[in-house]
Amino acid sequence: MKTKKIIIFFLLLIPLIVMAIYANMPVKQPEMELVSKDINPDSIDITNPAYETSNSMDTTNLFPFPTEGIPVLMYHSISTAPGNTLCVSETQFQEEMAWLENNNYHTLNMDQLYDALVNGASVPENPIVITFDDGYADNYQVAWPILKQYGFTATFFVITNYVGTDTIDWNQLKELISQGNSIGSHSVHHLDMITLSNAQQESELSQSKQILEASLGTSIIAFCFPSGQYYDTTLKILSDTGYKLSFTTRPGKVYLGNNQFKLHRVRIDGGMSLSGFISQVSY
Numbered sequence: 001m002k003t004k005k006i007i008i009f010f011l012l013l014i015p016l017i018v019m020a021i022y023a024n025m026p027v028k029q030p031e032m033e034l035v036s037k038d039i040n041p042d043s044i045d046i047t048n049p050a051y052e053t054s055n056s057m058d059t060t061n062l063f064p065f066p067t068e069g070i071p072v073l074m075y076h077s078i079s080t081a082p083g084n085t086l087c088v089s090e091t092q093f094q095e096e097m098a099w100l101e102n103n104n105y106h107t108l109n110m111d112q113l114y115d116a117l118v119n120g121a122s123v124p125e126n127p128i129v130i131t132f133d134d135g136y137a138d139n140y141q142v143a144w145p146i147l148k149q150y151g152f153t154a155t156f157f158v159i160t161n162y163v164g165t166d167t168i169d170w171n172q173l174k175e176l177i178s179q180g181n182s183i184g185s186h187s188v189h190h191l192d193m194i195t196l197s198n199a200q201q202e203s204e205l206s207q208s209k210q211i212l213e214a215s216l217g218t219s220i221i222a223f224c225f226p227s228g229q230y231y232d233t234t235l236k237i238l239s240d241t242g243y244k245l246s247f248t249t250r251p252g253k254v255y256l257g258n259n260q261f262k263l264h265r266v267r268i269d270g271g272m273s274l275s276g277f278i279s280q281v282s283y
């Protein structure tokens with residue numbers, strides 16, 4: 001009987017010993033959590049299309065390229081100038097971004113659009129591209145804080161000869177890139193391509209790309225035509241100088257199978273009603 005009691009005593013003791021050992025062991029944190037907390041934005045490769053800074057790409061819910069086409073919004077200045085439809089007021093812009101957010105839209109930057117259009121990559125629900133032409137200072141000062149508030153990214157097409165005059169400056173462009181936005185070329189001098197010789201067009205396209213890449217330390221894949229016009233030869237020069245996408249001012253959405261150098265956009269005018277905006281972008 002005594003031996004049996006001793007055996008039972010030790011059997012009861014074993015779980016207590018095991019618990020005591022585990023209680024003194026250091027607790028190992030899940031590695032994913034440590035990585036996400038210690039992530040250093042400066043060490044991220046922003047040229048990697050898979051990199052996400054915002055909630056704009058939800059990798060759990062991806063879909064094929066929508067048959068309805070992807071709207072590429074074209075804005076210029078976010079400021080108040082009654083009568084000038086290139087200027088969209090801060091209030092109007094805020095309302096439009098709020099509507100997109102409330103209706104589960106997700107922004108694509110240039111790398112993400114290129115991957116979807118050319119490489120067949122999947123896209124998030126209700127994809128949309130937001131672009132700004134001409135590099136106005138208010139793009140950074142007024143539009144960016146609103147975009148950031150909703151977790152959106154955009155593409156800013158800048159004229160290299162004007163950067164840093166009374167426009168957006170180089171440091172602001174670098175910050176926008178670090179936050180997942182794209183910068184595109186809008187040429188060196190903002191001259192209409194159809195007024196230029198092939199050599200002049202080549203110079204505008206290649207010089208602006210080189211200046212942007214040297215100043216910003218990232219590859220520039222997108223161009224937008226000043227005044228929206230081009231020759232067929234312009235498209236070949238674009239391809240030869242290393243661009244992957246270019247945008248016109250022709251109205252319409254981007255569809256799978258479109259020529260990647262003649263992409264249409266949806267122009268958003270100052271004074272446009274919210275219902276007018278919705279009719280342009282709805283899926």
Ligand SMILES: [Zn+2]
Binds near residue numbers: 133134226
């Ligand atoms: Zn322009």
